[in-house]
Structure formats: C-alpha cells, structure tokens
Amino acid sequence: MSTSTGASGTALALANPWAVVPPLGNLDAYISAVNRLPLLTLEQEQEYARKFKDHNDIEAAGKLVLSHLRLVVSVSRKYLGYGLPHGDLIQEGNIGLMKAVKRFDPDQGVRLVSYALHWIRAEIHEYILKNWRMVKVATTKAQRKLFFNLRSMKQGFKDDADAPTHRDTLTEHQIDVMARELNVKREEVIEMESRMSGGDVLLDPAPGDDGDEAFGPIAYLADASHEPTAVMESRQRDVMATDGIAAALEELDPRSRRIVEERWLKVNDDGSGGLTLHDLAGEYGVSAERIRQIESAAMKKMKKALAAYA
Numbered sequence: 415m416s417t418s419t420g421a422s423g424t425a426l427a428l429a430n431p432w433a434v435v436p437p438l439g440n441l442d443a444y445i446s447a448v449n450r451l452p453l454l455t456l457e458q459e460q461e462y463a464r465k466f467k468d469h470n471d472i473e474a475a476g477k478l479v480l481s482h483l484r485l486v487v488s489v490s491r492k493y494l495g496y497g498l499p500h501g502d503l504i505q506e507g508n509i510g511l512m513k514a515v516k517r518f519d520p521d522q523g524v525r526l527v528s529y530a531l532h533w534i535r536a537e538i539h540e541y542i543l544k545n546w547r548m549v550k551v552a553t554t555k556a557q558r559k560l561f562f563n564l565r566s567m568k569q570g571f572k573d574d575a576d577a578p579t580h581r582d583t584l585t586e587h588q589i590d591v592m593a594r595e596l597n598v599k600r601e602e603v604i605e606m607e608s609r610m611s612g613g614d615v616l617l618d619p620a621p622g623d624d625g626d627e628a629f630g631p632i633a634y635l636a637d638a639s640h641e642p643t644a645v646m647e648s649r650q651r652d653v654m655a656t657d658g659i660a661a662a663l664e665e666l667d668p669r670s671r672r673i674v675e676e677r678w679l680k681v682n683d684d685g686s687g688g689l690t691l692h693d694l695a696g697e698y699g700v701s702a703e704r705i706r707q708i709e710s711a712a713m714k715k716m717k718k719a720l721a722a723y724a
Contacts, residue, residue: 441501448483456525463520478515479508482530486511489534496542503538510537517660532680560598560606567592662716669698670712677709 465474486507514530680688
C-alpha cells in the first residue's frame with residue numbers, strides 16, 4: 415500500500431509540480447518540498463504578475479508565492495541565532511513574501527526575488543524584535559541596527575584571545591569600539607546592552623500563599639489599544655505607511671525616488687540602512703550637499719502628496 419501511495423504521489427508531483435508541498439507538521443519535509451518547486455522564468459513571472467495585478471488571478475499569485483518559498487527558507491536560516499523556532503521564522507518570512515507579491519509591479523523592471531527580499535527580512539526582523547523578549551528592545555532605526563549587531567560583536571570580543579575581559583558585561587574599551595564601528599553614540603550602545611541583558615518583570619504576579627491576588631505593576635497600566643479613536647488612528651497609520659508611501663514615491667523623478675529609498679526605506683541584512691549621502695554623491699557625480707538638497711526637496715514633495723492622500 416505504501417509503495418502504491420508513494421508512486422501515486424510521485425506521479426502527481428510530475429503532473430503538477432506545484433502540488434508537492436506536504437501538510438505542515440514536518441519542517442524537514444516542508445523544506446525539502448519547497449526546494450523541489452520549480453523556479454519561474456522571467457517570462458512566466460511577468461505573465462503571472464500581470465494576471466494577478468490586472469485580473470486579481472489568485473492562482474497566478476499562488477504560483478508566484480510558491481516559486482519563492484525556498485528564498486524564505488534561505489533568508490530565515492540567517493536568523494537562527496536568536497533562539498526562535500525555525501518554523502516560526504519561515505512563517506513570518508512567508509507573510510512578507512505574500513505582501514511583496516501583493517505589491518509587486520511587473521513593469522518596474524526588477525525581478526520579484528529582489529523586491530521580495532526587503533519584505534521577507536522586514537517581517538522576520540519585526541517578529542524577532544517582538545518575540546526575542548517580552549518587551550520591545552529596539553524601536554528606532556539606530557536601535558534596530560544596534561540590536562542585530564551587538565550580539566555578534568560581543569561574541570567576537572569573547573572569541574578574541576587579546577580581549578581585556580571575557581565577562582558578559584562590556585568594558586569601556588569594547589563600548590568605544592562598538593560605537594565607532596557602528597557609527598553610534600556610546601550612550602546608545604550602553605542603553606541597548608542594558609535592555610538586552612536586563613530581566614523581564616512579571617506584570618501580573620501569581621496568587622500568594624493566602625489565595626489572594628498579589629498587587630503588581632499591571633494594576634497601574636491601562637489598555638487603550640481597543641479605544642475607537644486609537645483603532646482608527648492605527649489603521650490610518652498602516653495605510654499611510656504602505657499605500658500612502660507608495661503613492662508619494664510615484665510623484666518623484668527616478669533619481670529623487672532612489673535617493674529617498676536608499677536613505678529611508680532600505681534595510682540590509684544586518685538591520686542597517688542603505689547608501690549614505692557621500693555614497694550617492696559619488697554615484698551621481700555631485701556633491702553630498704547636492705544630494706541632501708535633492709533629498710530635502712523630495713521629502714517636501716512626498717509630504718504634500720501624503721497630505722493629499724490622507
């Protein structure tokens with residue numbers, strides 16, 4: 415019976431290579447299956463993307479997603495050092511992939527694999543920052559950069575035989591080195607180190623020996639997340655951060671758009687941003703001040719477009 419089932423499964427896979435992903439539950443089987451899914455040619459990718467964009471063809475969108483599942487697996491492996499389940503990292507990356515497919519424009523002249531990398535990494539980064547600790551340890555761009563570099567740099571200090579100490583706490587020299595290499599202030603390194611090494615506080619303590627509820631910090635906190643005004647504001651922020659930004663970028667010329675994307679929207683593997691003013695100045699053959707002026711004018715134009723969009 416098992417041989418017959420295996421043969422029928424193989425025949426099905428040969429007849430329809432998109433039907434090889436098994437039910438969830440076995441991560442190794444899932445990874446093996448997605449690695450067998452066929453890659454799309456440029457022509458196929460363009461065809462499916464246009465079907466989805468112009469006719470909302472869900473089957474075409476599904477093929478775009480399936481053909482890039484192996485990319486999510488590959489990217490997720492780079493984040494296994496944070497102690498979070500690989501399956502969860504893959505799942506969050508798949509959400510980013512689906513967001514990328516939804517927003518992908520086949521007429522922009524880039525392959526989906528390049529466009530999807532940003533969305534996959536962004537979702538995984540957000541998941542790590544929310545779940546690595548109960549309380550968020552990084553909220554700003556600079557803090558995210560510190561978070562994704564601090565642990566690896568600390569490990570490098572421990573592996574260095576010439577390091578002045580092997581304790582978990584950073585020395586003054588190590589703080590100076592990190593601040594210099596990451597181009598941040600010493601105080602920011604110290605603050606992030608304290609956030610990452612500090613313990614979590616139990617907000618809602620367990621009942622005491624007498625059966626009464628203990629009085630904890632939760633008593634001082636109020637949940638306003640479901641208040642109608644807050645919900646509406648949150649939804650508006652989400653729309654502005656996705657569709658609004660995309661619409662504002664469309665108002666810019668290609669050079670201005672690329673400068674804004676490199677300076678404000680790009681996220682690298684290590685959590686850092688894109689090119690600096692000097693990098694862009696060298697690429698376009700102008701001064702860094704000129705790039706700053708173009709960036710400033712583009713941001714003003716986007717602000718007006720966002721105001722009109724809202």
